[in-house]
Amino acid sequence: MAGGRHSSADSGRSFGFYALSGLVLVAVAATGIVVFKAVQPETCPSVDEFTLAADPSIAPAVSEVLGDVTPEETGCARIVVEAALPGEVVGRLGKGVDAPDLWIPDSAAWVGKAALTAAGPVATAGGSIATTPVVLASGGGEQFANWLSVLEVPDLAMGNPLSTGTASAPILAALAEHSGGAESVRAALVPHAQAESVRTEDQPVGAKMLTELVSTGKIGVSTEQQVVQFGNPSINASVPTTGTVMMDYPLVVSASDPERHYLSAKKADALEAIFKSEASQEILNRNGFRDFSGATPVNGGIGNVTALPAPDQSAADRTLGAWTLMAKPIRTLVAIDVSSSMDFPATGGKNRMQLTTAAALAGNQVFPDSVAAGLWAFSQGMKGTQDYQELVPIRRYDTIVDGVSQRTLMAEQANRLTQLKRGATGLYDTTLAAFRKVQESYDPRAVNSVIVLTDGANEDADSITREQLLDVLAREQDPARPVIIVTIGITDDADAAALADISRVTGGSTYIARDPSEISEVFVNALAHRGA
Incomplete structure (x- = not known):
């Protein structure tokens, strides 16, 4: 994929789109649904459609990357991108109905969770396509020594760990900091889980949560990418002294049917090369993401950060399981x-x-x-x-x-x-x-x-x-x-x-x-x- 083909005018493209060369817009209905018609290249005797569910934070950038990709580059495939929270996709994979062929969650941790209940195989197609550090977002720029002290903030806006990796990140970070201190982490989660249990709908995430932080003055758990894209100078991003967790956005093959899974894996190989190309990484960086190594600087970001190690898996499973019972x-x-x-x-x-x-x-x-x-x-x-x-x-x-x-x-x-x-x-x-x-x-x-x-x-x-x-x-x-x-x-x-x-x-x-x-x-x- 040649560099320089993408213009900044493409960045507002809808999440739901058909990505291929020669897209001809045939209808923009009052409902807001955008429908594209493909001009099929002569080199592809047929073009098959594959669905890709991407975390809402990265779906616009993924749409932009794939906007100028030809079917030849993806193996005669049309990629249909939709925005979906990881927790929602895990549920769909469990049913085996309406399961996406391909998936980009915000964290590789979702792959193991999905595999436990999925109706078919779930496997990563390589490493991450982009990264972003989890940060604290607030109007006051408060500093914290560690993530356990963050969890002890009474009205912390953290989202639902059962829906997003960003929301579970402070829990995993606190466990990584306090080896053997799972009980103190679980104790800090109790008021947040109890508050979650009486909600009639999930806490807002992304830009909606950041907008709420502006009006309420609360501290929230977000990512560098979301704060940079939000672009409001009244919201500051920081991380505790100990470091933070990186969201790593892996490309995953998630089709439930074995034959479909095999075909999707072939398309994933081509997509991985596309996403890791220089032109694609420029688009992802412009959308607030670091590269797949986490080293690329982001304009307006927080600079160098220390990545915390993964916590003990059994402690993480028990703690997140306790959240499930307390919060639901x-x-x-x-x-x-x-x-x-x-x-x-x-x-x-x-x-x-x-x-x-x-x-x-x-x-x-x-x-x-x-x-x-x-x-x-x-x-x-x-x-x-x-x-x-x-x-x-x-x-x-x-x-x-x-x-x-x-x-x-x-x-x-x-x-x-x-x-x-x-x-x-x-x-x-x-x-x-x-x-x-x-x-x-x-x-x-x-x-x-x-x-x-x-x-x-x-x-x-x-x-x-x-x-x-x-x-x-x-x-x-x-x-x-x-x-x-x-x-x-x-x-x-x-x-x-x-x-x-x-x-x-x-x-x-x-x-x-x-x-x-x-x-x-x-x-x-x-x-x-x-x-x-």
Whole structure:
């Protein structure tokens, strides 16, 4: 690719474009969608389309680089670029549907995360195409000794580590600084994760976050590239004395189908050479990025920085896992056994049903308005041949229905459970139906779960078998939209082995309250730690 072909006028090109030689604009609709038509070169008998999902911070630069690339240079391919956050792409790769052929996340760390749940292979096609250091952005130019002290800033604007590598960078940096100090890092994350759990949408990133910092005066986690491109002199960039983490933007082959993956890898080889050419690196540098070595100076940047080493991987995984459990709000469907055996005496002059009701009421009182929950009762044949009955649909606790809050409705229906006692235990059909119900209305911002409380084993001879249930749960579990099942056995009469298998196959947890008086504590802990 010859240098000097790109002009600065190209820099405002839309994220969604078709990159190839001789692009002819055929429509610019009022919707803002830009459609291009290709003039196919004679040297290519056909031109195939390949999708490339790029982090929003680099998507405009990638579009500009590929704007003048001919199909011959990419192996007779048309590259369609879209902007997508890394966390979103990981979810799509897990489903294997709408997965991009190629991918440029903001950090190579996403490749390993995606590979764990992807429906197909995920592999880097070489090194990074550009880099940029993670920085602190603020109006006051505050200086910090290390990243742990940054995490201790109460109202730090850091974004969601489950969505962007930039947001997870201060966590990884703090772990790298404090070898063996993961507990102090996790403690510093608690208020940020709790604040994240009550948000109705993700924190803004990029220019939107920097604009918010101008108006609020807060300190935020950004990158050198974003601050340089923002171009507002009221925002300063700095890094702690210890150094920082580099975002490295790798080119990744992500097509799920094996044959498509092979073809995409061939195109990636050509694209890597294009991105690392002198002309492309000039464009990336003009868009605020350093070169793939991290050494290229950036006008208006922070100069030389110390790159922190990668932290211990197990410590990083545990810490980011703790963030997931703390930051994602609870969304659960609670299914409570109301079979006749729940009338058996327990402790303190109460029966099992009364103690289970008390446990549900305790959980109802403890959790914040951000919790979304619903309630089912189940035994055999509660509604004709159906073993379960919906008492309250899943809604946030602060939802008002006919003048009554969801929290109040949950309490009222929990107090009705003792009136519903009847028949035998219809465990398996109920569990599968509850799992599917939560899947139908999945919330990607929450930990989606089913919590089953029962004191027995499946007694419905007409239901699916245990083996069939486990097989269906395994097949229908979507790695990108997981629904975990937490099972709570009430006394040793519960089928502990079956409950453990149900939880295991969905990635959930199982508990046995051998003393019915423990039900309340077990239930609250199960909700708090869902899946942990």
